[in-house]
Amino acid sequence: MFIVNRESGFFTNENIDLAxxxxxxxxxxxxxxxxxxxxxxxxxxxxxxxxxxxxxxxxVAAALAAILVxxxxxxxxxxxxxxxxxxVPTVLWQENYSGKAGVKPNAKIWQYNMGNGLGWGNNxxxxxxxxxxxMSTDGKGHMVITASQVDLNNPSxxxxxxxxxxxxxxxxxxxxxxxxxxxxxxxxxxxxxPEGAGMWPAFWLxxxxxxxxxxxPSCGEIDIMEVRGSTPNVAIGSIHGPGYSGxxxxxxxxxxxxNLSLGxxxxxxxxxxxxxxxxxxxxxxxxxxxxxxxxxxxDWVFNARFYMIMNFAxxxxxxxxxxxxxxxxxxxxxxxxxxxxxxVNNKAYGKLYKY
Numbered sequence: 001m002f003i004v005n006r007e008s009g010f011f012t013n014e015n016i017d018l019a020x021x022x023x024x025x026x027x028x029x030x031x032x033x034x035x036x037x038x039x040x041x042x043x044x045x046x047x048x049x050x051x052x053x054x055x056x057x058x059x060v061a062a063a064l065a066a067i068l069v070x071x072x073x074x075x076x077x078x079x080x081x082x083x084x085x086x087x088v089p090t091v092l093w094q095e096n097y098s099g100k101a102g103v104k105p106n107a108k109i110w111q112y113n114m115g116n117g118l119g120w121g122n123n124x125x126x127x128x129x130x131x132x133x134x135m136s137t138d139g140k141g142h143m144v145i146t147a148s149q150v151d152l153n154n155p156s157x158x159x160x161x162x163x164x165x166x167x168x169x170x171x172x173x174x175x176x177x178x179x180x181x182x183x184x185x186x187x188x189x190x191x192x193x194p195e196g197a198g199m200w201p202a203f204w205l206x207x208x209x210x211x212x213x214x215x216x217p218s219c220g221e222i223d224i225m226e227v228r229g230s231t232p233n234v235a236i237g238s239i240h241g242p243g244y245s246g247x248x249x250x251x252x253x254x255x256x257x258x259n260l261s262l263g264x265x266x267x268x269x270x271x272x273x274x275x276x277x278x279x280x281x282x283x284x285x286x287x288x289x290x291x292x293x294x295x296x297x298x299d300w301v302f303n304a305r306f307y308m309i310m311n312f313a314x315x316x317x318x319x320x321x322x323x324x325x326x327x328x329x330x331x332x333x334x335x336x337x338x339x340x341x342x343x344v345n346n347k348a349y350g351k352l353y354k355y
Contacts, residue, residue, distance in 0.1 A: 101139030125315030173311030185350020198323030199229025243298035252288025
């Protein structure tokens with residue numbers, strides 16, 4: 001008897017085994033019914049050849065029908081299994097800021113940069129502190145970094161003025177190095193940025209030191225969002241690496257609809273990061289892509305782990321050394337930060353490293 005196979009056109013013993021013993025017994029019953037048919041002997045008119053063929057045909061048809069039902073069931077099961085294996089994006093880490101006001105960043109995740117860092121290489125005019133007045137929750141679901149002017153007449157600010165006579169603002173800068181790092185995936189935050197000349201909010205990543213590099217810019221920098229306070233309608237996403245750092249970075253520019261200030265509300269700043277590709281988005285709108293060909297002949301250094309930084313700088317080279325000193329206080333307000341896998345061709349990219 002021929003057994004039909006789903007691929008070759010014939011069933012095989014291998015396929016039948018998939019059905020299990022419960023179904024095999026059904027097949028055997030029909031096969032036995034065909035084998036027990038009475039064959040006409042010579043001179044016997046009890047059964048004509050036509051009748052015999054009809055009964056054999058019925059038995060074989062019944063057996064094949066049972067087999068088809070079984071294999072349809074197997075196919076449906078396999079189809080359901082394939083559907084169940086569809087890869088979907090997964091949130092690997094996120095922060096939301098519900099709860100009371102005055103709560104500082106989670107010390108298990110974030111550490112502080114302190115001081116002025118000699119202008120952090122950009123001639124910046126802020127002094128970073130770890131005080132709640134500079135970074136804490138507002139009780140309305142946000143983490144807020146506040147840049148406020150240093151008060152020369154306030155003794156509590158003497159520790160700033162004694163160290164940094166040129167510092168105009170006190171602010172905050174936090175990072176996840178040695179706590180969390182990220183490689184590939186989707187990284188996003190919903191942020192309301194400050195306005196005013198010299199205001200410089202930033203949401204960015206720095207490369208983790210590794211055998212092939214040490215420090216900046218050789219380990220790379222990915223700026224997910226920077227905004228110049230003098231042009232608050234424009235968001236900038238950049239990459240820095242060996243041979244393309246600082247003023248020679250590879251940058252992309254997002255212009256808000258109708259040139260409205262991004263400081264007028266919250267916006268989602270995001271990258272979709274894959275091997276050899278970084279795409280930049282604001283509110284779901286793609287505005288730039290970077291790949292190895294964009295930095296050639298220099299090295300692409302972004303197929304590695306990076307850690308996250310949030311900060312609010314003031315003054316410095318980025319906004320043309322401008323600083324509006326009539327601003328007494330300004331805020332960078334963060335609604336949430338989220339890291340998810342990115343699914344491409346049913347494969348998930350994104351890994352969170354905890355230390």
